[in-house]
Amino acid sequence: GLKIVTIGGGSSYTPELVEGFIKRHAELPVSELWLVDIEDGKEKLEIVGNLAKRMVKKAGLDIEIHLTLDRREALKDADFVTTQFRVGLLDARIKDERIPLKHGYMGQETNGAGGLFKGLRTIPIVVGITKDMAELCPDAWLINFTNPAGMVTEALLKYGYTKKVIGLCNVPIGMERMAAEILEMDPSRIRMDFAGLNHMVFGKEIYVDGKPFMKEFIEKYTDANVVTTMKNIKDFKWEPDFIRGIGVIPCPYHRYYFKKREMLESELKAYAENGTRAETVKKLEEELFELYKDETLDIKPPQLQERGGAYYSDAACRLINSIYNDTMDIQPVNTMNRGALADIACDSAVEVSCIITKNGPVPLSMGHLPTAVRGLVQQIKAFEQTAADAAMTGDYNLALAAMTMNPLVQEDVDAKVLLDEMLEAHKDHLPQF
Numbered sequence: 394g395l396k397i398v399t400i401g402g403g404s405s406y407t408p409e410l411v412e413g414f415i416k417r418h419a420e421l422p423v424s425e426l427w428l429v430d431i432e433d434g435k436e437k438l439e440i441v442g443n444l445a446k447r448m449v450k451k452a453g454l455d456i457e458i459h460l461t462l463d464r465r466e467a468l469k470d471a472d473f474v475t476t477q478f479r480v481g482l483l484d485a486r487i488k489d490e491r492i493p494l495k496h497g498y499m500g501q502e503t504n505g506a507g508g509l510f511k512g513l514r515t516i517p518i519v520v521g522i523t524k525d526m527a528e529l530c531p532d533a534w535l536i537n538f539t540n541p542a543g544m545v546t547e548a549l550l551k552y553g554y555t556k557k558v559i560g561l562c563n564v565p566i567g568m569e570r571m572a573a574e575i576l577e578m579d580p581s582r583i584r585m586d587f588a589g590l591n592h593m594v595f596g597k598e599i600y601v602d603g604k605p606f607m608k609e610f611i612e613k614y615t616d617a618n619v620v621t622t623m624k625n626i627k628d629f630k631w632e633p634d635f636i637r638g639i640g641v642i643p644c645p646y647h648r649y650y651f652k653k654r655e656m657l658e659s660e661l662k663a664y665a666e667n668g669t670r671a672e673t674v675k676k677l678e679e680e681l682f683e684l685y686k687d688e689t690l691d692i693k694p695p696q697l698q699e700r701g702g703a704y705y706s707d708a709a710c711r712l713i714n715s716i717y718n719d720t721m722d723i724q725p726v727n728t729m730n731r732g733a734l735a736d737i738a739c740d741s742a743v744e745v746s747c748i749i750t751k752n753g754p755v756p757l758s759m760g761h762l763p764t765a766v767r768g769l770v771q772q773i774k775a776f777e778q779t780a781a782d783a784a785m786t787g788d789y790n791l792a793l794a795a796m797t798m799n800p801l802v803q804e805d806v807d808a809k810v811l812l813d814e815m816l817e818a819h820k821d822h823l824p825q826f
């Protein structure tokens with residue numbers, strides 16, 4: 394059977410992953426799941442690991458669940474490695490969200506200054522994981538869910554010790570489900586062509602029962618009163634003529650760029666009132682772990698759907714399944730562009746629909762992005778590359794360049810204020826600076 398290793402195993406998302414492996418066990422014979430965490434996450438690992446054991450037992454399956462703080466022991470001879478860790482835990486996210494807001498800038502875990510700092514903390518560690526993998530399980534695939542997933546994939550393509558890396562996000566699945574809801578159809582009838590970057594991806598075409606349907610869909614989409622988004626993003630409605638103008642379906646995260654003022658005002662309100670998303674998630678996580686502790690619980694509790702990463706297991710398990718079984722189906726992932734997106738360099742990471750084979754994702758050719766949105770996508774890519782270089786070198790000036798070039802900052806003097814304050818606040822997790 395297969396040996397799967399999950400780094401950041403103490404995450405509250407782990408039951409989703411376990412459920413995904415249980416559901417697919419007939420075609421994807423997982424025999425060992427190793428959940429890896431660190432000293433700070435020991436208690437969470439214990440609780441979620443015991444729930445995982447009960448879930449597997451209830452399903453009557455022979456999947457060994459191992460809990461460990463020893464990453465190298467776990468990685469030995471792994472077939473697939475998934476990562477879902479958070480350096481500095483939610484307290485670091487609170488800082489990523491609150492410090493920028495204090496200065497009047499968007500505070501968000503994967504966008505703006507917060508996204509930059511999450512990347513600076515995370516990239517050296519993920520690169521370290523690939524170093525261990527090259528030695529201990531050189532044939533394994535790394536499926537990275539750790540945010541900022543786009544920047545992390547970009548960094549791994551350049552600095553990683555293994556090139557078998559794929560970045561994953563639940564946003565594209567969420568967009569297909571949103572489309573299915575609007576069209577009142579079963580999601581299995583719908584597929585989108587995705588083109589762009591992580592949290593900066595567009596639906597370029599939509600197919601209903603295999604037939605292109607974009608023109609009709611745009612009308613229904615702009616007519617819809619409520620457009621479902623992710624649990625962590627407000628569902629402010631798009632200006633219909635703007636959507637007709639770009640001719641592609643934006644992702645929920647585009648609101649931070651195309652509704653900058655509205656989004657900032659609503660975050661500033663949260664900052665002043667009941668707390669930012671990280672604080673909401675902290676409460677949610679405490680409730681989830683209280684549930685997980687209940688020894689009669691042996692399934693994934695529905696409350697997990699309140700987290701932004703809902704359907705993550707579907708994305709991760711169907712990807713692993715397709716690689717293992719060489720199914721050659723189409724899935725959106727973060728991978729090396731190889732010419733699929735004409736507006737982005739060939740060796741950069743893109744989030745694009747791919748054919749999933751035994752040898753990894755093969756990106757489908759998407760041609761050019763609409764002219765109106767191309768520039769922003771390229772600017773975000775330049776930001777990600779500058780940030781990845783700063784994360785690996787610890788170069789202060791490069792970090793300032795990245796911060797300033799982020800479309801949600803664009804002020805050199807303020808960028809330096811943010812950078813200095815955040816470097817100080819996160820110094821325990823930024824040994825490279």
Ligand code: NAD
Nearest residue numbers: 401403404405430434477478479538539540561562563702
């Ligand atoms: P979390 O705060 O519960 O952290 C998960 C675990 O990681 C914790 O138990 C923690 O102790 C552990 N950890 C921290 N540093 C580690 C290290 N160096 N090695 C091993 N384990 C370590 O986080 P969460 O809310 O479950 O989210 C996990 C990650 O997944 C985050 O990076 C988050 O941004 C990301 N995420 C991604 C998506 C996506 O679409 N790609 C969606 C949701 C969440």
Ligand code: G6P
Nearest residue numbers: 563564623625670674700701702
């Ligand atoms: C979204 C995204 C993730 C994001 C997360 C936040 O759906 O795809 O990349 O970080 O959910 O969820 P949370 O519940 O932690 O706010």
Ligand code: MN
Nearest residue numbers: 542562563564
């Ligand atoms: Mn995501």
